[in-house]
Amino acid sequence: MALARTFAIALDGLRGHVVEVEADISAGLPAFVLIGLPDTALGESRKRVGAAAVNAGCSLSQKKLTVNLSPAALPKQGSGFDLAIAVAALSAAGVVPPAPAARAVHLGELGLDGRLRPVAGVLPAVLAAREAGFDRVLVPAGNLDEACLVDGIEVVGVTGLRAAAIVHGAELDPVEEDPVLPAVAEQRAAREPDMADVSGNGEAVEALVAAAAGGHHLAMVGPPGAGKTMLARRLPSLLPDLAGAEALEATCIRSLTGLGVGAELVRRPPFEAPHHTASAVSLVGGGSGRITPGAIVRATHGVLFLDEAAEFPPSVLDALRQPLENGSITIHRASGAASFPARFQLVLASNPCPCGHYGSADAECTCSPMARRRYLARMSGPLMDRVDIRLTVRRLGLAALHAASDLHAPGSTSSELRARVESARARAAERLRGTGWVRNADAAGSWLRSGERRLGATAIAPLDRALERGGITMRGYDRTLRLAWTLADLDGASSPDVDHVGRALFLRRGISA
Template sequence: MGLARTRSVALIGLAGSIVEVEADISSQLPGLRLIGLPDAALAEAAERVRAAAKNSGCALNPHKLTVNLSPAALRKHGSGFDLAIALACLAADGVVPAESVGAVLHIGELALDGRLRPTPGMLPAVIAAARWGYRTVMVPAGNSDEAALVPGIRVIGVASLRDALIWHGARLEPIAVDVLTAPAEEDSVDESLDLIDVVGNDEAILALQVAAAGGHHVFMLGPPGAGKTMLAARLPGLLPDLGPAASLEVSSLRSLSGRPVGRSLITRPPLEAPHHTITAAAMVGGGSGQIRPGAAARASHGVLFLDEAPEFAAAVLDALRQPLESGRISIHRANAVAHFPARFQLVLAANPCPCGQYGTGDDCSCAPNSRRRYLARLSGPLLDRIDIQLAVKRVSAAELRLSADGGRLSSAVARERVLAARAAAAERLKDTPWTLNSEATGPWLRGRQTRLAGSVTALLDRALERGGITMRGYDRVLRVAWSIADLTGVSRPGADEVGQALYLRKGMAS
């Protein structure tokens, strides 16, 4: 009997730190004491570990056990340290070789009967272990497929603490147990949604393609039934598959949110559509204990759709302003800072007034002041960050009859156009840190190599001089103009592309 140690992982956001779990047996009164800044869930590990060890056929030593989680200054959250604590304690008691336990990194939560539960954040935890140079990890069997997605890692999936002890050399007879798995969850994006289902609204369909080509944010204003939600739900289908880095990031965020990843990385852009009652913490991330990603972070490399945008709390909407500019969310706590990616496409949809009938020809029951106050809930600084702002009208009976003749654009064809446009943009931006037009800075767009002639930007210059747009809006119109040019296959935007981009920016006012 003596000192034994193993290792686990503590997550802060998507970043992980290696935690050394040390167990020591003394001759004092019985007990199991955890030290090293555990949170409430982790402090309860003592009872879980004691019950799980007894029910696995290897009760803990009756003498006092002291378990230290090092570094002591780092606060540890969650129940994923249970397996490491149990094995360190039993290795200190000589039940299993301390050398074997010390050579493996352990992650997993124990049930009282000794089974191992799937642990949220397994993918980013194993990625962190790989970055720190560890090559062998033991995880719950329900997480083994997810952990195996990290290349260069030997994954040992065990269904129970007893199986883990047997693997480490304990002389126990194996007992079959049910493998605990996380409940299956439907994907947020319905791949059956196709752009060909949209009737009319040609301007909005073009705006969606431009947004997909350049990664632009969109605001759609229109009455109920105009098709705003239908259009927004089809935007992810126009986006290309995720690249390797983006796929790993999206899958890690899903894992950290407690949703199963499965046997393969996520390859399609996500769609997050939170209800308007969402809080600021749920939108950007947070939590009283472990910091979890919010809807904005989970929408990274995909679409964040806010339907009935004026109904969202002002604090929630304004919390998106900084991520829209930086593409990153930083959540500060007294003893830690968690960082999450936030490179999403924001799609806002709103009615023209509280009753939704203003401008439709039907009777509107809202007073002018009521209409102004309703849309004023969307702050000017937030709207100034939206590249495409478009009015969506209801489909007329004539458009409905014409749609029966076919000729509508499908998502597959539109995606091919988007892929070609993104390839053209990537070639132009190959010597820059950006890959999308929406990421390019104003000084670069107005620089020597990409500066457009005065005759091309004359309409845009007049809008700036008259105060119709801000300098930020000026640059955003240029970004949209380049996306339109890429989509139409021309090498540089002309006056038509700039005029079209300005219309997409100011379409609600026209």
């Protein structure tokens, strides 16, 4: 009996499952049978592996070859199983020693010339291999830098099938071949947009600082030219660098989406700004075959900016409600389900009405009050109830612009404002130590309303009155309370007072139709 095995990784979202690849050579007419619930791309690996083995100088057996991907009930997708299938087949034929092949994980797509091509999702796959207890993983040379970001496992980069066989001890002469490198991804601009570019709008800048310090969601409404987009695109520059698990998770997402990962983890918070014609699938993720992450997943630990939010279909906007509450998204399709992190900071920007001139001093609005209400109502009440800061942005007049230029206050650059944000986050992290939360926006309302965190009657009075009169919901009550703690952290106060609560309530109710 000629039976050999090796291992690969199947990804379900960011979670990896170990797949045992078994190859059996038996008597019969020459055939290559692949079983174990492969998708179309994986089913085509029979042709790729056969041609790659011939051109690499280590042909497969001319007998009946059966390859099983186990567990058989687990859906397997993509071309990243090619190398594992080829190594298992060569091991069953006696070309590759079976013992070393059975102790390693193999990732990579084979070209017809026998070279290995980079694949998406190598970083989460290598993490899954390490967590499963494997000591060695073979990856395409083009993915070597990315795979080496994982400590505690030996990563071997190989240029092709022949090189992989030699690594396992096959008696083949080395052949020099050029590695297939990944396409150069578009690099993020070296200089992030800076808050120093913003003239005036001090109230909006302070609102952005509060949003960055506490991780609060933000909505801005104002006429065209008021600076909404300019402000939103500068919010990531106020956020601290990603570190630890956040940086690793953001890098895994980038790897999974095929955007390319270098030799370092992603440190700056991502920024996603889908067009208002985007579908719900492009926003949250999905697809008819392989389930791919959407914009909310790519924005994890960063900012999701929806410009012209009222132009998005209401059904698309409402798809954000559950991820905003849970910090994750599980996408169910007929082919299976996949879970992704979706802990992003939402920024909405919209005109106040269809014509855009409501509230402008230099143009007359032609929209009826009903049209204005209907326009903003496209951002539904349940969605807006999850937004902590609601800001009305006004156009700057000439006098205000000159005053802002003459009184350009120090501390208005992104680096200086980020220092305030980091200081406020440090206070919040110290207070939340041991709870599993790190930002005020993450804290449970019941925790803030109990024990030593409970505010005095005087401080909480404005919020109690708003709840009693129906001005806010219970969710809004808790979110306003979190915002008040953020404002207190920015001011260096030990706890919010009535002024912080009042300011938080004002920011919460800042948009009117």
